Amino acid sequence: MRLLLFGGTGSMGIPLAREYLWVYSSSTLVLYVRNRSKVPQDLAEHRNVIIIEGELDDMDMLSKAMEGVDAVIAALGPTGRKGPFYPRDTPIAAAYIRIMVTMKGHGVRRLIALTTPSVRDPEDQFSLSLIFLRKMFATLCPNAVKDIVAVGRVIRTQREELDWTLMRLALHSSDTDPENCEVVAGYMGDGKINAVSSRIGAAQFIIQELDRREWIWKSPILSKPS
Structure with missing residues (x-):
């Protein structure tokens, strides 16, 4: 398998890259990054890693990165541009369209795209903790949430042409205990999930989904068991 990973220098991208290389030890990982220097040394020096520097609006570089690829994981988000300073023109959703x-x-x-419970799903039910988080983020970071919601909307229009999964991640824990990183997939209010996830556990679940293909055209929330 040849996987193309966007956001590979971020808080979820790095554990995803490492998990992929652990599970698919003889496969190729293509990292599409803005700045090569931000790639951790263990990934930058790995024999199966190809690093391509480029912007998300550079169609030529995106095409180069996509050559020979079997699957794409995109861990793109609004990190670094927060609150009232976040742009109004939904740049992440626009990047997904180009991808x-x-x-x-x-x-x-x-395509496996990482997003948050701000993206709603018809399977969702009432959950006080997750509704509170939705409202809090919508109040503090309205433009970022607008972009996240737009990501869900543009990806869901591609059901006929892409086998997509929207992985909605709950708040990340610190992952201080590697033996306590289990995550489950479900929907808001189903009694299985809560508001806290594990980066390591989420990375393991997402990489397993490449072969399992259990969540195509679905939008599960990943969290620690309720």
């Missing part, structure tokens, strides 16, 4: 156009141009169907 999906490039995927279709290269015949790549599988």
Whole structure:
């Protein structure tokens, strides 16, 4: 397998990259990054890692990165541009549109996109803790939440052409106990999930989904067991 990972220098991208290389030890990982110097040394020096520097609006570099790819994982988010200073023009959603156009141009169907419970799903039910988080983030970071919601909307329009999964991640724990990183997949208010997730556990679940393909055209929330 040849995986293209966006956001590979972020808080979720790094554990995803490491988990992929652990599980698929003989496969290739392509990291599409803005700045090569931010790639951790263990990944930058790994024999199966290819690093491509480029912006998310550079269609030529996106096309180069997509060559020979079997699946795409995108861990893109509004980190670093917070509160009232976040742009209003939904830049992450726009980036996903360009990524999906490039995927279709290269015949790549599988997309796993990381987002948050701010993206709603018809399977969701009432959950006080998660509704509180939704309202809090919508109040503190309205433009960022607008962008996150737009990501869910643009990806869901591609059901005929892409095998997508929207992985909605709850708040991350510190992962101080590697033996306590289990996560489950479910929907708001189903009694299985809560408001806290594990980066390590989420990375393991997402990489397993590459082969399992249990959540195509679905939007599960990943969290620690309730």
